[in-house]
Amino acid sequence: MSIDFYGGIRALSKEILSGRTTPGELQAQSLRRIRERDGEIGAFVSVVDGKHDAHDELGWLAQLPSHATGGVAGHLFGIPFAVKDNMCVRGLETTCASRALRGFRPVYTGTAALKLLHSGATIMGTCNMDEFAMGSSTENSAVHPTHNPWRLSAVPGGSSGGSAAAVAAGMVPFALGSDTGGSIRQPAAFCGVVGLKPTYGLVSRYGLVAFASSLDQVGPLTHSVEDAAIVLSVIAGHDDRDSTTVPGRTRDYVSALTGDLTGLRVGVAQEYLGEGLADGVRTRFMEAVELMRSRGAVVINVSLPHTPHALSAYYLIAPAEASSNLARFDGVRYGHRAQSVDALLDLYQRSRSEGFGPEVKRRILIGTYALSAGYYDAYYRRAQQVRTLILQDFEQAFADVDVIVSPTAPTTAFAIGEKAADPLAMYQSDVGTIPANLAGLPAISVPCGFVDGLPVGLQMIAGLFEEATLLRAAHAYEQAAGFSPLRPSLCEEVN
Amino acid sequence: MQLSKEDVTRVAALAHIHVEPPEVEALVRDLSRILDYASDLLQVEGLSVLPTLHGAKQGMPLRPDQVRPSLPVQRVLANAPDVEDNCFRVPPVLGDNP
Numbered sequence: 400m401s402i403d404f405y406g407g408i409r410a411l412s413k414e415i416l417s418g419r420t421t422p423g424e425l426q427a428q429s430l431r432r433i434r435e436r437d438g439e440i441g442a443f444v445s446v447v448d449g450k451h452d453a454h455d456e457l458g459w460l461a462q463l464p465s466h467a468t469g470g471v472a473g474h475l476f477g478i479p480f481a482v483k484d485n486m487c488v489r490g491l492e493t494t495c496a497s498r499a500l501r502g503f504r505p506v507y508t509g510t511a512a513l514k515l516l517h518s519g520a521t522i523m524g525t526c527n528m529d530e531f532a533m534g535s536s537t538e539n540s541a542v543h544p545t546h547n548p549w550r551l552s553a554v555p556g557g558s559s560g561g562s563a564a565a566v567a568a569g570m571v572p573f574a575l576g577s578d579t580g581g582s583i584r585q586p587a588a589f590c591g592v593v594g595l596k597p598t599y600g601l602v603s604r605y606g607l608v609a610f611a612s613s614l615d616q617v618g619p620l621t622h623s624v625e626d627a628a629i630v631l632s633v634i635a636g637h638d639d640r641d642s643t644t645v646p647g648r649t650r651d652y653v654s655a656l657t658g659d660l661t662g663l664r665v666g667v668a669q670e671y672l673g674e675g676l677a678d679g680v681r682t683r684f685m686e687a688v689e690l691m692r693s694r695g696a697v698v699i700n701v702s703l704p705h706t707p708h709a710l711s712a713y714y715l716i717a718p719a720e721a722s723s724n725l726a727r728f729d730g731v732r733y734g735h736r737a738q739s740v741d742a743l744l745d746l747y748q749r750s751r752s753e754g755f756g757p758e759v760k761r762r763i764l765i766g767t768y769a770l771s772a773g774y775y776d777a778y779y780r781r782a783q784q785v786r787t788l789i790l791q792d793f794e795q796a797f798a799d800v801d802v803i804v805s806p807t808a809p810t811t812a813f814a815i816g817e818k819a820a821d822p823l824a825m826y827q828s829d830v831g832t833i834p835a836n837l838a839g840l841p842a843i844s845v846p847c848g849f850v851d852g853l854p855v856g857l858q859m860i861a862g863l864f865e866e867a868t869l870l871r872a873a874h875a876y877e878q879a880a881g882f883s884p885l886r887p888s889l890c891e892e893v894n
Numbered sequence: 895m896q897l898s899k900e901d902v903t904r905v906a907a908l909a910h911i912h913v914e915p916p917e918v919e920a921l922v923r924d925l926s927r928i929l930d931y932a933s934d935l936l937q938v939e940g941l942s943v944l945p946t947l948h949g950a951k952q953g954m955p956l957r958p959d960q961v962r963p964s965l966p967v968q969r970v971l972a973n974a975p976d977v978e979d980n981c982f983r984v985p986p987v988l989g990d991n992p
Contacts, residue, residue, distance in 0.1 A: 506969040599949035613948035639957035643950045711932040722909060729910065731982050733973035743987045744910070752912035760911060761924055764902065767909040768925065781935045783945030788938070790946055822924055823931055839949020863951065 402428045404479075404572040405884040408626045411572060412474040422477030422521055429479040429523050432570045436890065441545045442555075442565035444484045445492045446524040471632040471651050476519030481574040483562050484525040484542075485532055486617070487606040488512050491522070495608050496540035497530045499728045499735045499754030509606015510641070511575055511617045511634040518633050523571050527561030530756045531725065532582055532610045534558050535828040538819050539758045546815070547589060548887040549853055553812040556586030556828075562620045563590040569890045573621045573630055577607055579614045580713050581808075581832025584844035587620055588807035588856020591846050591885035593873070594620045595627045598864045599839035600645045602631075603638035611720035614713075614836045622884035624845060624874040628652035631866065648864050655867035656874040661695035663872055666800030670706035671831055677810045679850030684806045687847040687857045687876065691804075694879050701796040701803060705788040706834055712789070713833045714826055715769045715782040721759075722766030728754060761822060790838045797862045802872045805831050807844040807856030835860045843873045846882040854885060895929035897922055 402420055404411070414420040430448060437443050482488060485495045487505035494500040508516070516522065529539040537545040537560025545560045547553040548568040555564040559576030563586035566574050576583040578596035587594025595618045602617045609615060619630035632653060637646040667688060672681065692698050730736035730750030737749030755763070769778040796803060808828055818824045835842040840860050847857035857876065861869035877883050902921045906913045913921065948954075967980050976983040 642954040645952045711935050736975035747910040748912035764905050768905045784941045786946040787943040
């Protein structure tokens with residue numbers, strides 16, 4: 400029997416509950432799709448075939464205090480999923496797509512993955528990414544580049560490009576990604592899937608290899624907003640292993656999905672529609688806004704005047720934090736160690752030089768420079784002050800609107816190699832997604848049509864911990880627009 | 895902002911990353927361009943505001959400081975490149991250049 404992952408988690412769950420399929424059959428189907436399609440897409444770094452050590456964690460988990468189980472979590476029983484290759488799952492090689500971590504097998508499982516396993520979901524493997532999540536195309540992977548299922552010569556976006564491509568190509572019903580400057584939303588837009596970055600502090604990062612700790616957040620990539628709500632309901636919540644997580648902020652997000660846009664106040668900021676935005680993307684965006692207006696939403700112009708400085712602030716703050724976080728990769732406790740060195744400092748320098756790729760080195764050096772004596776005030780502190788101004792812009796805007804909409808990325812998926820040699824051109828790809836990270840706000844990308852055969856993403860941003868509003872708006876738009884789920888022609892069923 | 899080769903070499907030393915001469919050339923070019931791009935921050939007005947360190951406006955509550963079981967030593971050492979007597983083994987520290 401052929402089972403389709405595009406119909407969503409709830410439909411798959413019904414199949415299991417009615418006895419028409421089993422978790423084992425879904426796992427086998429996922430493996431079949433990975434074998435059929437991943438040769439040309441390259442979404443996975445490692446694939447789990449059969450029962451995995453990670454499931455042994457469950458005995459240990461039973462000793463933990465209260466956990467997200469119950470109604471919504473029940474939908475995930477037997478559902479296959481994948482994680483980005485920067486999320487620790489015990490015993491499953493986790494490399495951050497870097498030579499620096501080749502062969503590294505975590506000795507514990509991170510909280511988000513553990514909660515999914517506890518809900519009965521089945522882990523299928525780890526997905527490709529830009530090395531240490533630094534990039535917007537999944538070309539900066541030391542393993543292999545990932546190809547976009549909509550057009551194999553195009554990038555899937557990044558850095559969670561493997562997770563987005565795996566979902567888009569029907570290999571798994573959903574995957575986890577991480578989003579530091581757009582790394583869930585931009586690949587979701589490029590691959591025609593839904594990508595959600597929750598509020599900073601809603602989902603535990605315990606077990607996520609840190610890139611920029613004041614920005615990193617874990618979230619799902621799915622075929623629909625409802626699936627994103629199901630996964631979020633399970634992975635959200637306080638965790639005393641991540642001090643940024645907040646008690647008492649979670650809920651059943653699925654019940655927030657009313658399908659109704661009436662009276663929703665939708666903000667449009669001209670700052671997101673400036674130079675660099677492709678005409679076709681602008682057209683699809685304006686159509687989406689008009690559709691929401693026609694369904695009862697109130698469209699309001701808002702101003703986010705410091706948006707033009709967000710990219711600069713981000714590309715100082717994130718590298719500064721990365722330069723500190725990545726100091727741990729020194730060849731001593733795990734990861735790549737240089738051979739034939741006879742002094743400790745030499746071991747550090749050679750191991751890191753051999754382990755890190757060019758973009759990671761660039762960002763560590765920029766970050767180290769921004770934090771170094773004489774430059775801290777001019778760069779790092781100034782970037783953090785601009786961050787305050789960006790936060791204030793959003794606070795003012797959200798006094799008048801419920802969500803702010805924008806194109807997720809300024810273009811559709813670009814060709815592999817097109818921006819690989821120009822870091823600044825690559826950074827521009829994140830111009831629409833970075834502000835939400837700087838402000839800690841929840842944001843989602845949903846498909847809003849095509850330009851020349853490639854998907855376009857609509858981004859919605861909401862206020863802090865307003866995931867219910869965000870998902871309600873995104874779901875209502877999705878229902879009205881009728882684009883999701885999208886199936887690339889490459890992935891049409893042949894049997 | 896034009897960096898020099900010496901700037902890049904100094905920063906690489908601070909970051910404990912060995913860079914070969916051809917890499918230095920490329921890094922001088924790339925890092926200078928990135929800093930040039932970021933120079934728009936120098937033009938922003940109203941920077942009397944306090945810096946924002948993270949997105950957690952809710953604060954960061956700490957957990958109670960209680961003794962709990964930790965990972966067994968063998969698991970902690972499982973990924974180590976070199977181990978001796980339950981310790982991470984490294985080359986000699988003495989004789990190292992500061």
